[in-house]
Amino acid sequence: MKDEPIPRDIDGNPVRVGLPMAMLAELTHRCPLACPYCSNPVELTRVQSELTAAEWADVFRQAADLGVLQVHLSGGEPASRRDLAEIARSARDAGLYVNLITSGIGLTESRLRELDGVVDHMQLSLQGIDAEMADWISGYGGSFARKMQVAEWIGAIGFPLTLNAVVHRQNLDRLPEMIDLAERLGCRRIEVATVQFHGWADLNRRPLMPTMAQAARAREVVNAARQRLRGRMVIDYVPADHHAIYPKSCMGGWGSTGLNIAPDGTVLPCHAAQTITGLRFQTVREAPLAAIWRDGAAFNAFRGTAWLPEPCQSCDRREVDFGGCRCQAMAMAGDARATDPVCSRSGLNAQLRAEAEADATSDDTALVYRRMAKERRI
């Protein structure tokens, strides 16, 4: 057996490499919707460079061998790929639990039937509680009606369904109705996630940033609904970073349990990692997945806690949140190694809060929609 290099973080400290549990597979960046908080990068991958179905099948087998248990098929809109059923089947054949994350647009009853027995679980995004709100936010007329039709088919076939409600200042006051809708649709779960202000969402901070009062009210609504719906529906709630005292442990720790594959096969520690300058990300076309996971410099860069700066290094939450989100540190502090500025112990936190509060009181409602560069208005 030849000697393998010891994995080292950005400062050269040796790091321990665990096994990944979950993988986000972004099958395409194409999407009929244009949500102004899209989590895809601002520079979208073009269709020509997307992995083929055969390449995905190989990636899924490699992922299962590496320890991945669940794959989340996402995008863009995964249904924008004509070969979605073939891709999903190959994931299931690899032994993975298959979760489809979709807006519903592009799915027909017959396409859903092709996924019966292949996809374990469906996640349907929700932009608003009625056509007026949902079609405005998604930038796509008729999206809400179409989505409700898809939800009906999903229920008729019997897929377990989670509704993914993305909330922000324009729709957060209607959270109780979103929860009611999930209940009416027979969902086992609803995920209520406040917009993360990276990438596209950062371009829309003024129309989308929730107020402190809205966030406090949402917390009460969630708590009451959890009581009422116990044993019937699970509510997962992701509050706004800007209202937190401590940052989230992004991805459960960089390179610890999750990985993300971009449409062109680039392997990332999180979906936004490419915003971090100075890291080079490898693709499944140039190296085996296991080698990228174990030895890739980008994956090792922020593993563990040895590289953490102060005040994180001496913080008792060091092993809880690992200094927060690297992409947020990059975006707000201009340095991916910095303490996440949403942490109350960051020197930048007061300024961040003031800016968020100012954005939240804006009466700006003009949205910058997510589009491919050639379609975007300059």
Next chain:
Amino acid sequence: MTGHRISGGCVPYLPRGVRLHDDRVRGMRVLLAPERAMRLDPVGDAILSELDGKRSLAEVVLTLCQRYAAPAEQIEGDVQEFIRGLVDRRMVFLACAEGDAQQGCQDEG
């Protein structure tokens, strides 16, 4: 996770989208569910492996008592606590006859 006791007449089952899985890489049994992967200890695995969607909770407890030659009260307590936790998280469903109706007890759909 406290309170409501599941009636012995209810039939617990893994609903669609929740399944047992051999994790060959880590060498353990896991329960896979929407956005969740739960590591199972031998007790949890033994309980869930008995759920066939036909036998009632009382019958499952009886089978486990016989197999492990353990006192019924102890098995009953372990099974109640474990299943109740999973029912609350929507990872186990219960099919209950009318007389067994109670909180957390309902059919799918």
